Amino acid sequence: xxxxxxxxxxxxxxxxxxxxxxxxxxxxxxxxxxxxxxxxxxxxxxxxxxxxxxxxxxxxxxxxxxxxxxxxxxxxxxxxxxxxxxxxxxxxxxxxxxxxxxxxxxxxxxxxxxxxxxxxxxxxxxxxxxxxxxxxxxxxxxxxxxxxxxxxxxxxxxxxxxxxxxxxxxxxxxxxxxxxxxxxxxxxxxxxxxxxxxxxxxxxxxxxxxxxxxxxxxxxxxxxxxxxxxxxxxxxxxxxxxxxxxxxxxx
Amino acid sequence: xxxxxxxxxxxxxxxxxxxxxxxxxxxxxxxxxxxxxxxxxxxxxxxxxxxxxxxxxxxxxxxxxxxxxxxxxxxxxxxxxxxxxxxxxxxxxxxxxxxxxxxxxxxxxxxxxxxxxxxxxxxxxxxxxxxxxxxxxxxxxxxxxxxxxxxxxxxxxxxxxxxxxxxxxxxxxxxxxxxxxxxxxxxxxxxxxxxxxxxxxxxxxxxxxxxxxxxxxxxxxxxxxxxxxxxxxxxxxxxxxxxxxxxxxxxxxxxxxxxxxxxxxxxxxxxxxxxxxxxxxxxxxxxxxxxxxxxxxxxxxxxxxxxxxxxxxxxxxxxxxxxxxxxxxxxxxxxxxxxxxxxxxxxxxxxxxxxxxxxxxxxxxxxxxxxxxxxxxxxxxxxxxxxxxxxxxxxxxxxxx
Numbered sequence: 229x230x231x232x233x234x235x236x237x238x239x240x241x242x243x244x245x246x247x248x249x250x251x252x253x254x255x256x257x258x259x260x261x262x263x264x265x266x267x268x269x270x271x272x273x274x275x276x277x278x279x280x281x282x283x284x285x286x287x288x289x290x291x292x293x294x295x296x297x298x299x300x301x302x303x304x305x306x307x308x309x310x311x312x313x314x315x316x317x318x319x320x321x322x323x324x325x326x327x328x329x330x331x332x333x334x335x336x337x338x339x340x341x342x343x344x345x346x347x348x349x350x351x352x353x354x355x356x357x358x359x360x361x362x363x364x365x366x367x368x369x370x371x372x373x374x375x376x377x378x379x380x381x382x383x384x385x386x387x388x389x390x391x392x393x394x395x396x397x398x399x400x401x402x403x404x405x406x407x408x409x410x411x412x413x414x415x416x417x418x419x420x421x422x423x424x425x426x427x428x429x430x431x432x433x434x435x436x437x438x439x440x441x442x443x444x445x446x447x448x449x450x451x452x453x454x455x456x457x458x459x460x461x462x463x464x465x466x467x468x469x470x471x472x473x474x475x476x477x478x479x
Numbered sequence: 480x481x482x483x484x485x486x487x488x489x490x491x492x493x494x495x496x497x498x499x500x501x502x503x504x505x506x507x508x509x510x511x512x513x514x515x516x517x518x519x520x521x522x523x524x525x526x527x528x529x530x531x532x533x534x535x536x537x538x539x540x541x542x543x544x545x546x547x548x549x550x551x552x553x554x555x556x557x558x559x560x561x562x563x564x565x566x567x568x569x570x571x572x573x574x575x576x577x578x579x580x581x582x583x584x585x586x587x588x589x590x591x592x593x594x595x596x597x598x599x600x601x602x603x604x605x606x607x608x609x610x611x612x613x614x615x616x617x618x619x620x621x622x623x624x625x626x627x628x629x630x631x632x633x634x635x636x637x638x639x640x641x642x643x644x645x646x647x648x649x650x651x652x653x654x655x656x657x658x659x660x661x662x663x664x665x666x667x668x669x670x671x672x673x674x675x676x677x678x679x680x681x682x683x684x685x686x687x688x689x690x691x692x693x694x695x696x697x698x699x700x701x702x703x704x705x706x707x708x709x710x711x712x713x714x715x716x717x718x719x720x721x722x723x724x725x726x727x728x729x730x731x732x733x734x735x736x737x738x739x740x741x742x743x744x745x746x747x748x749x750x751x752x753x754x755x756x757x758x759x760x761x762x763x764x765x766x767x768x769x770x771x772x773x774x775x776x777x778x779x780x781x782x783x784x785x786x787x788x789x790x791x792x793x794x795x796x797x798x799x800x801x802x803x804x805x806x807x808x809x810x811x812x813x814x815x816x817x818x819x820x821x822x823x824x825x826x827x828x829x830x831x832x833x834x835x836x837x838x839x840x841x842x843x844x845x846x847x848x849x850x851x852x853x854x855x856x857x858x859x860x861x862x863x864x865x866x867x868x869x870x871x872x873x874x875x876x877x878x879x880x
Contacts, residue, residue, distance in 0.1 A: 282826050285818065310828035322823040325814045326783070326841035335837055336827035371841075388827065 230395040232258045237292035239280045250276040252453035263429040268450030269472045274432045278400040282316040283309050313395030317385040317402050324372035332372045357390045379410035386417040396428040403438035415441030436468040451475040507764045512578040516543045519582035531760040531792050533728040536699040540583050540647035540675045548618025554611050560603030566594045571623050575651035576681035584677035587647040591623035601629030608635035608852050615644025622648040630655035635852050639665040645673045652680035661689045668696035676702045684710025691850045694721040694729050703732040708742040717746045718849050722866045725754025732762040737771035746778035749846050753870040755788030762794045775805035782813040783842050832871045
């Protein structure tokens with residue numbers, strides 16, 4: 229049982245026009261097995277939340293805390309956060325030339341566990357996960373994200389999540405730019421990992437479509453760097469019908 | 480038809496060179512060659528073949544004077560059919576496959592004090608690689624070396640250069656009919672060495688040259704390789720691996736001259752750069768002459784920039800005078816290992832040092848295996864790891880200092 233606690237998080241970035249505050253006091257608690265949908269208009273700070281928790285150097289935390297099972301996450305380096313059990317599925321996964329998918333995954337798994345995985349199990353797990361994500365076996369020998377289609381990149385993110393087995397995963401617009409078939413495959417993957425590992429999920433999305441495939445326990449509406457409203461799955465339905473106008477007008 | 484393109488990665492945006500591309504020579508074949516030093520003007524850095532060079536650091540090897548020093552040659556017991564002998568300057572000129580192509584190598588040949596000839600007698604088959612180590616003791620030295628692989632011979636020669644020196648050399652490589660030669664030149668110099676070299680090879684009918692160049696050490700290394708096909712059915716594979724840290728300038732120029740029909744050439748050079756002021760230059764010229772029907776050629780250069788401020792220049796040139804060829808192509812790309820890639824790998828639990836190793840190992844691994852001399856390959860992966868240790872120390876000091 230794990231808990232990620234975000235308390236009064238304020239985050240700024242440097243821009244050519246000076247320092248700009250993006251997150252203005254975010255409070256959010258995610259426990260194992262829970263799925264939280266973070267919804268909101270573009271530019272509201274959803275991705276900033278994701279990257280700040282993962283530790284991207286671009287974002288400066290000016291106030292607040294992030295705790296994973298009571299441990300101070302903000303004090304950890306990026307790789308230490310991953311070792312503590314955090315995972316970020318990125319909206320725009322990065323190409324890494326010269327490093328094959330299989331080498332990348334094995335190196336990450338070894339780094340996280342502190343020892344190399346048993347080869348036979350590892351090969352079997354990887355093959356099974358790739359099959360379920362409908363990924364061609366040849367994929368394993370391609371360079372990380374190099375020449376991948378949008379859908380392949382997202383499936384590759386979920387493949388990593390399944391094999392690396394984090395405690396809490398942040399999915400940053402994993403649904404954006406996917407056709408319905410790819411969305412279904414990716415969603416099945418997330419649900420499968422939740423079921424088998426009790427993963428806690430923070431699902432950042434602009435659209436409600438993914439919520440048909442991954443059922444949220446909680447929905448948070450993010451506007452202008454804060455959570456403006458919270459509720460159950462019914463809030464997502466309301467947003468699908470009404471859009472974000474109501475929140476934008478008040479903001 | 481002349482096809483020219485040029486890719487350049489300048490990681491440091493503030494760093495501008497304003498280099499106008501000079502007009503390329505009418506043909507690469509028109510460049511002069513001569514043993515007469517005065518046939519070559521003192522380079523200013525504006526010439527086509529010197530425009531990316533560290534001309535100021537190379538000044539000592541461009542002066543038409545005696546150097547005075549020598550390098551220490553460590554030669555193993557040579558197998559039967561292989562000899563290493565001395566040759567006077569005048570005879571060495573006669574026996575070289577052609578004259579020097581620039582001032583540095585003309586000076587090297589003129590002031591070598593005599594050449595060394597490594598000869599593999601016709602029909603000799605040597606299984607083990609012949610490894611010669613040449614060590615500088617801080618001296619200023621010139622050298623002229625002839626490698627002669629006789630008809631139907633087969634051998635692998637590894638020449639490792641280390642220590643500290645200001646060294647220039649002219650190396651002539653002559654492959655007789657159906658000879659097979661693997662020639663590996665390792666530049667493992669100390670950090671202050673300056674090295675200018677020209678390797679010129681002539682390939683007889685059906686011969687095969689597998690030439691590998693590895694440049695890890697030295698302050699400035701400028702190593703130019705030219706291959707001319709003299710008989711049909713020959714093949715050359717040229718591999719290069721270089722890794723420049725802060726303060727290093729590594730330049731590799733290549734010229735493959737397809738002058739006869741049905742020959743094959745493959746050129747693959749890969750380089751990594753780390754640290755501000757790390758600098759690499761690759762120029763790959765291929766000429767397919769009118770007579771060279773059935774030519775098959777491909778050249779590739781890849782560079783991996785690991786940190787801000789490093790600069791890689793890459794200039795492939797393909798000159799084709801006949802349409803009756805099998806294939807001709809080139810590719811050049813310079814990629815950056817940047818903060819976003821680092822963040823991506825680290826967010827998967829991979830440490831900063833390991834992330835860099837992962838990328839560099841992956842980048843070089845296939846190339847190392849191509850050298851074809853197992854004794855060199857293992858040592859080389861270790862040497863690259865060592866380079867990376869230095870780089871990791873430097874870059875983490877930068878990041879935290």
